Amino acid sequence: MATSFTSETYNASSVEALRTKVRDFIRNTVIDAEPRPGCTLSSETLNKLREKAKKKGIFAPHVSTEFGGLGLPLRYWSDIFQEAGYSPIGPIALNIMAPDEGNMHMMGIIATPEQQEEYLAPLAAGEIQSCFGMTEPHPGTGSDPRQLTSSAEYKNGKWVLNGHKRFISGANLAGFCIAMMRTEQHGNSPAGATMFLVDMDNPGVRVGEQIHTVDTTIGGGHPHVYFDDAIVSDTAVLGEVGKGFEYAQVRLGPARLTHCMRWLGLARRSLDIALDRAETREIFGDKMYLKGLVQELIAQCEIDIETSAAMIEKTAVSLEEDSKTGQNLSSIAKVYVSEAVSRVIDRCIQICGGDGVSDGLPLAQYQNEVRPFRIYDGSTETHKFAISRRASSRRRKEVAAGAKYMGTAIVRD
Amino acid sequence: MATSFTSETYNASSVEALRTKVRDFIRNTVIDAEPRPGCTLSSETLNKLREKAKKKGIFAPHVSTEFGGLGLPLRYWSDIFQEAGYSPIGPIALNIMAPDEGNMHMMGIIATPEQQEEYLAPLAAGEIQSCFGMTEPHPGTGSDPRQLTSSAEYKNGKWVLNGHKRFISGANLAGFCIAMMRTEQHGNSPAGATMFLVDMDNPGVRVGEQIHTVDTTIGGGHPHVYFDDAIVSDTAVLGEVGKGFEYAQVRLGPARLTHCMRWLGLARRSLDIALDRAETREIFGDKMYLKGLVQELIAQCEIDIETSAAMIEKTAVSLEEDSKTGQNLSSIAKVYVSEAVSRVIDRCIQICGGDGVSDGLPLAQYQNEVRPFRIYDGSTETHKFAISRRASSRRRKEVAAGAKYMGTAIVRD
Amino acid sequence: MATSFTSETYNASSVEALRTKVRDFIRNTVIDAEPRPGCTLSSETLNKLREKAKKKGIFAPHVSTEFGGLGLPLRYWSDIFQEAGYSPIGPIALNIMAPDEGNMHMMGIIATPEQQEEYLAPLAAGEIQSCFGMTEPHPGTGSDPRQLTSSAEYKNGKWVLNGHKRFISGANLAGFCIAMMRTEQHGNSPAGATMFLVDMDNPGVRVGEQIHTVDTTIGGGHPHVYFDDAIVSDTAVLGEVGKGFEYAQVRLGPARLTHCMRWLGLARRSLDIALDRAETREIFGDKMYLKGLVQELIAQCEIDIETSAAMIEKTAVSLEEDSKTGQNLSSIAKVYVSEAVSRVIDRCIQICGGDGVSDGLPLAQYQNEVRPFRIYDGSTETHKFAISRRASSRRRKEVAAGAKYMGTAIVRD
Amino acid sequence: MATSFTSETYNASSVEALRTKVRDFIRNTVIDAEPRPGCTLSSETLNKLREKAKKKGIFAPHVSTEFGGLGLPLRYWSDIFQEAGYSPIGPIALNIMAPDEGNMHMMGIIATPEQQEEYLAPLAAGEIQSCFGMTEPHPGTGSDPRQLTSSAEYKNGKWVLNGHKRFISGANLAGFCIAMMRTEQHGNSPAGATMFLVDMDNPGVRVGEQIHTVDTTIGGGHPHVYFDDAIVSDTAVLGEVGKGFEYAQVRLGPARLTHCMRWLGLARRSLDIALDRAETREIFGDKMYLKGLVQELIAQCEIDIETSAAMIEKTAVSLEEDSKTGQNLSSIAKVYVSEAVSRVIDRCIQICGGDGVSDGLPLAQYQNEVRPFRIYDGSTETHKFAISRRASSRRRKEVAAGAKYMGTAIVRD
Numbered sequence A, B, C, D: 001m002a003t004s005f006t007s008e009t010y011n012a013s014s015v016e017a018l019r020t021k022v023r024d025f026i027r028n029t030v031i032d033a034e035p036r037p038g039c040t041l042s043s044e045t046l047n048k049l050r051e052k053a054k055k056k057g058i059f060a061p062h063v064s065t066e067f068g069g070l071g072l073p074l075r076y077w078s079d080i081f082q083e084a085g086y087s088p089i090g091p092i093a094l095n096i097m098a099p100d101e102g103n104m105h106m107m108g109i110i111a112t113p114e115q116q117e118e119y120l121a122p123l124a125a126g127e128i129q130s131c132f133g134m135t136e137p138h139p140g141t142g143s144d145p146r147q148l149t150s151s152a153e154y155k156n157g158k159w160v161l162n163g164h165k166r167f168i169s170g171a172n173l174a175g176f177c178i179a180m181m182r183t184e185q186h187g188n189s190p191a192g193a194t195m196f197l198v199d200m201d202n203p204g205v206r207v208g209e210q211i212h213t214v215d216t217t218i219g220g221g222h223p224h225v226y227f228d229d230a231i232v233s234d235t236a237v238l239g240e241v242g243k244g245f246e247y248a249q250v251r252l253g254p255a256r257l258t259h260c261m262r263w264l265g266l267a268r269r270s271l272d273i274a275l276d277r278a279e280t281r282e283i284f285g286d287k288m289y290l291k292g293l294v295q296e297l298i299a300q301c302e303i304d305i306e307t308s309a310a311m312i313e314k315t316a317v318s319l320e321e322d323s324k325t326g327q328n329l330s331s332i333a334k335v336y337v338s339e340a341v342s343r344v345i346d347r348c349i350q351i352c353g354g355d356g357v358s359d360g361l362p363l364a365q366y367q368n369e370v371r372p373f374r375i376y377d378g379s380t381e382t383h384k385f386a387i388s389r390r391a392s393s394r395r396r397k398e399v400a401a402g403a404k405y406m407g408t409a410i411v412r413d
Helices: A014-032 A045-055 A074-085 A100-109 A113-126 A245-282 A292-320 A324-356 A365-376 A380-401 B014-034 B043-056 B076-086 B098-112 B113-122 B243-282 B294-321 B325-355 B363-374 B380-400 C012-033 C043-056 C074-085 C100-112 C113-124 C243-282 C292-322 C324-354 C363-374 C380-400 D012-033 D043-056 D073-085 D100-110 D115-126 D244-280 D294-321 D324-356 D363-374 D379-398
Strands: A130-133 A150-155 A158-165 A176-183 A192-199 A205-206 A226-233 B130-133 B151-155 B156-165 B178-184 B192-199 B203-207 B226-232 C130-133 C151-155 C156-167 C174-182 C192-199 C206-209 C227-233 D132-135 D150-154 D158-165 D174-184 D192-199 D205-208 D225-232
Touching: A014 A074, A074 A245, A074 A292, A100 A113, A100 A245, A113 B243, A130 C113, A158 A192, A176 A226, A176 A245, A176 C292, A192 A226, A245 A292, A245 A365, A245 D379, A292 A324, A292 A365, A292 B178, A292 B380, A292 C292, A292 D294, A292 D324, A292 D379, A324 A365, A324 A380, A324 B363, A324 D294, A365 B325, A365 B363, A365 D192, A380 B294, A380 D294, B014 B043, B014 B076, B043 B203, B043 C292, B076 B243, B076 B294, B098 B130, B098 B243, B113 C043, B113 C074, B130 B363, B156 B178, B156 D205, B178 B226, B178 B243, B192 B243, B192 C292, B203 D363, B243 B294, B243 B325, B243 B363, B243 C380, B294 C292, B294 C324, B294 C380, B294 D294, B325 B363, B325 C292, B325 D073, B380 C243, C012 C043, C012 C074, C012 D192, C043 D100, C074 C243, C074 C292, C100 C130, C100 C243, C151 D012, C156 C174, C156 C192, C174 C227, C174 C243, C174 D192, C174 D225, C192 C227, C192 C243, C243 C292, C243 C363, C292 C324, C292 D379, C324 C363, C324 D363, C363 D324, C363 D363, C380 D294, D012 D073, D073 D244, D100 D115, D100 D132, D132 D225, D158 D174, D158 D192, D174 D225, D192 D225, D192 D244, D244 D294, D244 D324, D244 D363, D294 D324, D324 D379
Parallel strands: A130 A176, A150 A176, B130 B178, B151 B178, C130 C174, C151 C174, D132 D174, D150 D174
Antiparallel strands: A150 A158, A158 A226, A176 A192, A205 A226, B151 B156, B156 B226, B178 B192, B203 B226, C151 C156, C156 C227, C174 C192, C206 C227, D150 D158, D158 D225, D174 D192, D205 D225
């Protein structure tokens, strides 16, 4: 499989220069444009921010230079995405927000040149948005991909798509959807799942009921999407027929990790807010930051943040080498970072007291933004299930290969 | 100090009968009237529910029979309040919601007969609402009562009140406020703090900016309240001059605990929602409730709920005996239950997946309702500070009284 | 089933008087006799302590007065057992240590008068010790009682016992064993499990290899015990044939809880040691107890201890009423308290620094004493499994009985 | 300051080859030589293992080739030390055990060529052992280096050392001690602390009482050491006079981290034991590894292990670049990994049930081995104190440099 990580033009120092530029942009420009907690960024403001980001040369850093991005390899994304995520609207301003970012990344790897021209280019330029159509109402696919029920049937040289999707983040504003559909054996391709590029104005596609969740940063909400005899041609097949589940992993490994990066940036923002608070407030005769019970909270935040950063960086390198190890680390990173980020924001709220749960500070809204991340892209429990099985499997193979079985208690006397 | 716990007419069996009546009312009547998550109960619906509650003989159970309540002793409140709290609007329907409930309780103990007639009676009947004016903007009183800055000055036989309060829950709808003010030495009364009953239409009282928080169940929000030369007479003094801090403890001990009771009811509701979900959903080839990773979540919820219930019950008995022990237990219970309830709802959200963070289920809103409780009425950290000091003090006294000091390591060889 | 809780002679005040007597005995007499951490109490010292306890009228408080005990009802045990557990050798000095204590309790309920005379009386008097033979090597019974493999066969009017038991605490010093054996249908009794009273000098009984564990307070270790054609008569059947599993619950409900009581006493001791340390040590310019990071540890200990105490007390009352509720609460209490006690001691070690992990203080040994309790008598995980299933079952019945199913997300728009 | 990281001969692939060699040695040779849990490795066995390690070319990997080591840069240590730590006696067999390893590392950086020849060379060759003399009895230095009381006085061209040290790991077997002493202003050197190389057979040095702790892997225990007019010459000064505290950081940064590496290896061993157990045991009708409640434990172990590994690796790179950042990360890594490793072993014990707390498996002993690590080299609380202050300081500087202060709640209406 081709890789999109072709740029060799970056090193630690040029990445640091980029990081500084992003940091300045976010802190000096983007933060001032943030909407009131719980409110939505206007498209007008968004467009202005994007224009500025383009001028500064920091727009779409993860996209190849061919499509107007910066061609930054995955191993260097973390610092940049964290800086962007320091503002809840930073990632959308830099065009590195889910689900577009993951879609771009995957399309850079598996789309045909024509598909890249038609869909990836305008997406990378911020001219259109996209969505990813996988999740279905129960008992369809959710945590378990094998429960996929939507399907595409090949009839008269066309694909006919039918199914009911939900939680399709960004669908309201999307120009196209990457839709995962069950497909039968087709030519040399085995039965399985296939991804299709479907225009949202396809007459067979309908955006249905909105699902109102506690997070607000993904423009276009999380609606239901209905496919009723939506007809597309062969050129709509993304990659190869039957490889949908495989591609989903290509997408999800990094996509989970970029969520971690962005939210970790927000965790850093939260801690800075709390540190500012602790620096100036007095309580029981001392500045708050001198109180050990506050230091406990701050130290735990630091530990959560730095361990998260380390785990993300290691995983990014591993994923770039496209290994199976990378997928397992990505699963572990997703669980760890999503829980850690929630803990960090929660503690920062405690430090800020009543203001922490009011909209006088943005922390309560941040907590609502990150809460769903412990469920989206595979819940903590689903990942733990997978992580555990992989551990058992790893050890089983070692023992089968001759490692000494160590589970028997010695009877002594 | 007189006690309000005079009824001797209850026993385990009559309490159980009351509990069943409340349970039926909540589950068969109140739940159907719940507003959509995040929305406010209309006063029209509220009044209808209260009428029904009165007819059923379950209204204001904590108020003495003299003022139309049921005269239920504190030791029996937990089961009743938990049943009410099973719905977020249950407590307000039964007139046992904060801050009114705590105000009624305290006024039952320390108000004069005239004050009880004028303020407690209509409050107990649900004809008016009240608020409690303690918290101030920094550097005024928050966690640390000694930082109180608002004051009442005695001039020409009248009290002149000045100060800026905030986070005054329910002030928008309140008929009167119990305002905590710093007072100088006055007659035989020492300098300190004094509580005043102040009508909200007093020309010197102004409800200011609203503070928007993530919780919604306390009608009337949490606004700023300004006292600008608000003039009241001697009859407005609640209890005695200079005993404000002492009375605050009289109020807070049980008030913290009734919060625990109500929210524990909501935790039980959350778990029932999650159990219903786990009972019917299938995942990876099994019903969810058969999956060990879900069982872990359920069992942890059960443990949190039952230990919380036990701690509340023990504390209620202890408080009823009005002991210092009761205050310490109440502090411990507040920290433990507020954290436990948050954990329970959080896990239930995980069990319900994407629906858990949407408004298709009420759980995400419940999480926002209970989040501030870890801050209100003394944050977890403030209580830990007090709990720790009391432990050190207890042991210090034991050692001073002859207990063997055990902190020296023995040097052996 | 008859109950052993017949005494009506106790009330809060007489229990408090007993508690004070036990407290004085433990703190003024027993603590001075404690062996060095990791070492065993000599039988000589033990006998002296028991003599003193008898003289003080505090020996075997849980045993009926008929057999020389104090006839204290279960609801009052907690305070007494905690005071005893303040020393690791306190419970054995008062003859309320496992496994004897649980055996006495069960025999008080289900043994025949003759059996009580022969076995319970000398056990209660501290003249002999006993053990409880249930656990077997894998794949025999451990967490799952249905895996019981040892069996008793009825031949020629005698029972012939065969099987391999292990982890039989106290077997080395025991005069008799209560052995759980699989039995076939017998007369009117169904097939199932049966308990037998077997003398340890029965020629068919052999104490085998010792199992060395990190705990040391149960005299006689945890050896293997082999039954090879051990022959006993009908009078050796404890209670009725076929009711072994039912009796195991009779025994385990309270036995689990008394473990909680005893270890909670040790947690209190640990905290006192840490408080003494924090009171006198200086670090970074302050006494340790004034440092917030230490206060965090102390407060968490207090919270763990008081919530444990509340849960134990509630469970004791519930168990005394012999309800199914009691068994469920006992399961929850066991998980919660065993984990809480471990956390408490762990934090106290942190407070005491390097001395905490040395034998200059007893804390490291205490941690080893309580560690197995999270496994013995049903591991945390086994109990969680049961707790979760009971919760699901409870809710399933409610819904079947008409409660509204609440697991369906509302689709809104 | 000179650096010891001079080798440029390693890359990922050669490190992987070395890792494989160490892995094979540990698993095929060292494990078979492990003493029974709680027992000590004989010096005879140790010497045999070291001979084999030398022959295999894996001895003293962290030491420069000049002194017979492999010259492995710090960034590559983690994988090697983890493999060694897979056996509790692996690190001593490879001569990378504390305190020698940290002493060698520091001496490689700050010792004179003569000192390196006399002390480092035989230490690196495993011919002698060493100890590090810093900790003192209260109120001397423990967590707080400023409390240092031992001192060296310059008299007649000699240094006269006096003081009482304790917890001097390895002192019983050491040939020399690196002793930290308070010194006055001396020539151009400021007053402060100075390190001295002191032969243990110096007439003024006496090894005193042993401190028995729960860990056993550091040969030579943790005794008291007394300096009574111990006289040494100028050549005994390690590095420069007055720079002792600075050097302590040079030593501690990596020394803390290598502890993390070694213990993480033991955590991996523990998980393998538990995985083996879960693979074969059946419970409630399934293999244990298929039970979700066990999967929860396994997954949490994996998460702890992989996040620890990531944090260690990032910190090692950072420390190698000798930055202040590295010291802060090292502090965070120490807290995180020491707690994570404890959790891992604790869960593995749960999976192994009764055998987990017996010496039939080594897990209970492993738990005792790692327990003190949360205290040694700066307790969790001491590090949290430092981590918190550094975070506050970092943010304070940012705000001073123009970053927007974010701690003020906006008053809205």
